[in-house]
Amino acid sequence: MRFFGENLSCVRGERLVFSGLDFAVEPGTALVLTGSNGSGKTSLLRVMAGLTRPTEGQLAWDDGPISDDPENHHRRLHFVGHLDALKPVLSVHENLDIWARLQGGIEKKIASALKKLMLEGFENIPGRYLSAGQRRRLSLARLAASDAPLWLLDEPTIALDAPSVAAVRSLIAEHRTNGGMAVIATNVDLGIADTTTLNLLDFTASNEDIWEGVT
Amino acid sequence: MSALTLILHREIRLALRQISDSAIIVLFFVLAAVLFPFGVGPEPNMLARMAPGVVWVTALLAAMLSFERLFTPDYEDGSLEQLALGPAPLEMVAIAKAAAHWLTTGLPLMIAAPLIAVLYRLPDAGYGALITTMALGTPTISLIGTVGAALTLGSRRGGVLLSLLVIPLIIPVLIFGTAAIDAAISGFAVGQHLMLMGGFLLGALVLTPLATAAALRQALE
Numbered sequence: 001m002r003f004f005g006e007n008l009s010c011v012r013g014e015r016l017v018f019s020g021l022d023f024a025v026e027p028g029t030a031l032v033l034t035g036s037n038g039s040g041k042t043s044l045l046r047v048m049a050g051l052t053r054p055t056e057g058q059l060a061w062d063d064g065p066i067s068d069d070p071e072n073h074h075r076r077l078h079f080v081g082h083l084d085a086l087k088p089v090l091s092v093h094e095n096l097d098i099w100a101r102l103q104g105g106i107e108k109k110i111a112s113a114l115k116k117l118m119l120e121g122f123e124n125i126p127g128r129y130l131s132a133g134q135r136r137r138l139s140l141a142r143l144a145a146s147d148a149p150l151w152l153l154d155e156p157t158i159a160l161d162a163p164s165v166a167a168v169r170s171l172i173a174e175h176r177t178n179g180g181m182a183v184i185a186t187n188v189d190l191g192i193a194d195t196t197t198l199n200l201l202d203f204t205a206s207n208e209d210i211w212e213g214v215t
Numbered sequence: 216m217s218a219l220t221l222i223l224h225r226e227i228r229l230a231l232r233q234i235s236d237s238a239i240i241v242l243f244f245v246l247a248a249v250l251f252p253f254g255v256g257p258e259p260n261m262l263a264r265m266a267p268g269v270v271w272v273t274a275l276l277a278a279m280l281s282f283e284r285l286f287t288p289d290y291e292d293g294s295l296e297q298l299a300l301g302p303a304p305l306e307m308v309a310i311a312k313a314a315a316h317w318l319t320t321g322l323p324l325m326i327a328a329p330l331i332a333v334l335y336r337l338p339d340a341g342y343g344a345l346i347t348t349m350a351l352g353t354p355t356i357s358l359i360g361t362v363g364a365a366l367t368l369g370s371r372r373g374g375v376l377l378s379l380l381v382i383p384l385i386i387p388v389l390i391f392g393t394a395a396i397d398a399a400i401s402g403f404a405v406g407q408h409l410m411l412m413g414g415f416l417l418g419a420l421v422l423t424p425l426a427t428a429a430a431l432r433q434a435l436e
Contacts, residue, residue, distance in 0.1 A: 049300055052436050075302045083293025089232035098225045102218060102301045 001062050002026055003048075003076075003150055003181065008057035010043050017043045018203040019056070025181040027149070030172065030192055033185040035200030041185035042082070044200065045152050048183060049079045075103070077150040084139040088128030092119055095127050096141050105146030113144035117167060132159040137167075144171060151175060151182040157190060165190070218303035219311050226315030236284060241323045244277035248331040259336055266335035267396035270345065271352075271389050273331075274324050275382070278356050281320045282381065283374045285312060285364040290434065299435055309427035313354075313361045321353030337400075344399035344409075348392040351412040358419040359384050365430035387415060 002024060009019035017040035025031050033041045046052040048059060050070055059066045066073040086095050092114070100110050114120055117137040122130075130138065136159045143151055151172070157165045172182050172192060184190065230237060251269050252262060289295040298308050328349050329342060337345065363381035367373035395408035 051296060051299065071302055071304055074300045077300065079296070079300050081293060081296060083291075083296065085293040085297045087229060087292070087294070089229065094228070098221065099297055099301075102221055102297075102303070104302070 001149065003059075003061055005048070005054075005059045006057050008044075008047060008054045008059070010040065010047055010052065011055045012040075012043055018200055021057070021198075021203040023198055025150070025183060027179040027181055028176050030176060030182040030184060030195045032190075032192070032195045032197045033183065033200060034187065034197055035204070037187075039200040039204055041200055042154055045079070045081070045154050045183065045185055049077060049152050050074065051079075076148055077152060078103075078143050078146075078148045079152045079154075080139055080142065080156060081154045084135045086127045086130070086135055086138060089126060091124050091126055092130070092138055093123040095138060096145055099142050100145035103142075103146035103148060110145045113141040116144050116171060117141040118164065133161060133164060136160055137164055140168060140171070143175070149180050151180065151184075153182065153184045153186075155186055156184060157186070157188065218301065219307050222298070222303065222308060222311035223315055226311065227318060230315065230319040236281075237319045237323055240277050240281050240320055241327050243280060244273055244324055244327055245331065247273040247276060249334065252335075262335045263337060266332055266337040267341065267345065267393040267400075269335065270328050270331050271348075271392050274328060274349070274353070275356065275385060275389060277324060278320060278353070278360060279378050279381065281316065282360040282364045282377055283367075285316060285361060286368050286431070286434075287364075287373075290368050295431065296435060299431065305428035305431050306424040309361055309365070309424040309431070312427075313358045313423070316361065317354050317357040321357050325349040325353055337396075340402070341396045341400045344396045344405050347405075347409060348395045348412060351409065351416055352388045352392045355388050355412070355416045355419045356385050358416075358423040362423050362426045362430065365427045365434065368430070368434040388412065391415075 004022075004024035006022055008021040008023075010017045021044070023031060033044060035041055043052065047054050050059075050066055050073055061073070061076070085099065090098075093110070096110055096113065100113070105113075114123065117140055119134065119137055119141060122134070127135070127138075136156075140156060156168055160168065169190060169192060172184075175182060184192070184195075248269055251265065255261065255265070286295060289298065299305055301308075325346070328345060332342065332345055360381055363377045363384075366380060367377045370376060391408045391411050395405045395412070398405045398408060
């Protein structure tokens with residue numbers, strides 16, 4: 001099943017972030033979003049997730065636009081943004097457990113997700129004692145703890161050390177082998193093979209103020 | 216487990232881990248109610264006359280303190296994004312949040328209310344009505360409070376704004392809550408007051424999740 005967007009534009013705070021943007025993700029492929037800071041990578045990811053509505057254009061799966069059935073769209077995606085969605089008072093396992101179960105994950109997958117992200121042995125540590133890298137890994141463990149075909153990742157490797165970056169890389173590779181798709185916003189080369197790149201700067205219309213020229 | 220019970224389970228677990236948050240609300244309720252006799256004097260008849268109003272007003276003010284914590288932590292740490300992207304519609308998240316708020320704040324207030332009534336020597340005939348009005352009124356307050364909390368999400372000094380939004384909406388609960396207790400004490404029928412309060416609760420149950428979900432969507436944009 002393909003996920004695509006047509007003629008998307010996004011306005012944030014009276015500023016046109018991007019316009020006329022088309023994209024399509026096929027099963028087994030990865031789309032990398034690049035562009036300088038403030039070029040709209042996060043905005044595009046949030047539009048794709050359905051958190052922000054595009055000012056123009058529409059997003060759709062092969063079986064219909066996401067606006068027809070937002071809950072169904074949400075069931076098909078994982079979104080890992082800048083914020084970790086972790087509670088300091090809950091343990092590592094409890095933190096992952098709630099999000100995984102909401103997405104239909106099961107206990108066995110939760111345990112294996114913690115293993116894949118090298119958080120084994122930390123299950124009972126409260127969230128407040130985790131380092132930035134560990135928090136990031138726990139946040140990424142959501143990807144492996146329950147199944148969803150579309151992964152939307154915003155700078156997934158921030159604060160991660162080299163072995164963790166490799167773990168994330170193999171996680172994405174495994175997901176793609178199983179027919180999953182990934183959209184990754186990043187400014188560093190993650191070393192993921194065979195990706196399509198979308199440079200947001202091609203659609204930014206020089207980030208001009210939309211009220212410019214209107215007198 | 217359905218999404219509703221999962222979210223409810225999460226909220227209650229979080230509330231139990233941070234039990235001091237709920238305890239402070241109940242403590243405020245008791246302390247505020249205990250202050251009145253110092254101000255107005257210890258005349259027993261006057262205190263008994265004041266009891267229904269004092270219990271209800273202080274319960275409302277105590278509840279006000281709790282609404283700011285309803286969505287703000289989830290909004291700041293990204294949990295609200297994840298809840299919005301979950302398979303459950305935001306309306307259901309709103310109901311679960313209100314239910315958890317009632318269980319962790321409304322219910323403790325309801326349990327503490329008769330104790331305060333004892334301090335004020337509320338006539339025996341009033342206790343049944345006090346507990347029934349609390350049982351009908353506190354869920355209404357939780358539901359209306361979630362709307363206020365969602366609307367003020369992300370705004371600075373949201374707490375003050377929240378009170379300004381929520382207090383006018385819960386005045387009917389206060390009016391009929393105290394009226395029912397007064398009626399019970401004087402030996403009049405309380406049925407119509409309770410029915411009106413039940414009506415407010417049902418109306419809030421239907422309308423507030425829609426409003427809360429719309430406000431949350433706006434906050435997340």
